[in-house]
Amino acid sequence: MIKERNTTEITQFVLLGFSDFPQITALLFVIFLILYTTALSWNLCLIVLIRMDPCLHTPMYFFLSNLSFIDLCYITSTVPKMLSNFFQEKQTISFVGCIVQYFTFSMMGLSESCLMTAMAYDRYAAICNPLLYSSIMSPTLCAWMVTGSYTAGLMGSLSQICALLQLHFCGPNIIKHFFCDMPQLLNLSCTDTFFAQVLLAILTMLFGLTNALAIMISYGYIILSIMKITSAKGRSKSFNTCASHLTAVSLFYTSGVFVYLSSSSGGSSSFDRFTSVFYTVVIPMLNPLVYSLRNKEIRDAVKRLQRKMGSC
Structure with a gap:
């Protein structure tokens, strides 16, 4: 009996x-x-707050609301399945479910990487070209940048899924992780994974190193501009406008790089799984908190919303 190339013996x-x-x-x-309910609550509240307060209808908060949406999808792609498996005797996921889970997880992660770069450019325009900021960061450009981030993430994720569907899985079918990730799936393949590994390396270069380099260049110019400001108050105000984003970027990239470097052999150890929790669960929870604690405009928007609800 001849088997078709793209069929698989593993169904789950x-x-x-x-x-x-x-x-x-x-x-x-x-x-x-x-952690999951906290991440959902904080990100949803931030999206609603930005949507309801006209004072927050600026490029910076437009990007921030999309970041919260991405974080919601990102954490939801893995955590609900993990929670449901805790008390199940058979902790299984179907082959299609595994592919869909990784597609969503990968798309949101790649999109967030691009959106972080767009937010860095927004901070560059605000600090280095304050007089031209409104004309540079027009609503049309902001919409295109966000659309480009989602599109890039979609294309990058689709290419990985196409590569995965060309692989043959004949056993074993045990993933030593709490979600379907590319390194674990490649380890289970019965066929040559060279193309998929090369594709993963290329995407890492394009989305990881390229975006990180663009962010570093933007902040290089930002630091130079801040250093030229004579007053200490002006320097402090300029730094505060980008401190939250810089913190979020640092957490996102350092956690991702650390996990994927430590899990180059498949990431099946207990240490790898617990460190993966940081960038799959903790980071999406922390992002809205990082942007809210040091942001006076968001705190003022919360107070305005409280007064409005009180008057109603």
Whole structure:
């Protein structure tokens, strides 16, 4: 009997997750549930706040609301399945479900990388060209930059899915992780994964190094502009306008680089799984908090919303 090239004998995978820690299963479930609900609440509140307050209808907050939306999709692509598997005897995910999960996870991650670069350019325009800021960051350009971020993420994720669908999975089907990630899937393939590995390396270069380099160049110009400001108050105000974004960028890239460098062999150790939690769960939860704590405009918008609701 001749088998078609693109068919697979495996119809489902087993996600081990954190099953090797049965003593703390309930504790881990509670912790991840709290982190997930907190991330959902903070990101949704930030989106609603930006939408409702006219004072926040600026390029910076337009990008920030899209970042919150991406974080919502990003964390939802992995955590609900992980939570549902905690108390199931068979922690399985279908082949199609695994592909869809990785597609969503990859698309949101790549889109966020591009959006971070767009936000860095926005801060560059605001600090280095304040008089021309309104004309540079027009609504049309902002819309194109956000659309470009989603499109780039979609194309990058689709290319990986196409490469995955060319692989043959004949067993074993055990993924030593809490979600379907590319390194684990490549390890389970029965066929040559050279093309998929090359594609992954190319996408890492395009989305990781290129965006990181663009952000570094933008902040290089920003630092030079801030240094030219004579008053200490002016320098402090300029720095505060980009401190939140710089913090979010640092967390996003350092956690991603650390995890993928440490998991180059497949990322199946307990340490790899716990470190993966940081960039899949903790970062999406922290982003709205990072942008809110040091942002006077958001705090003022919250107060205005409270007064409006009180008057109603």
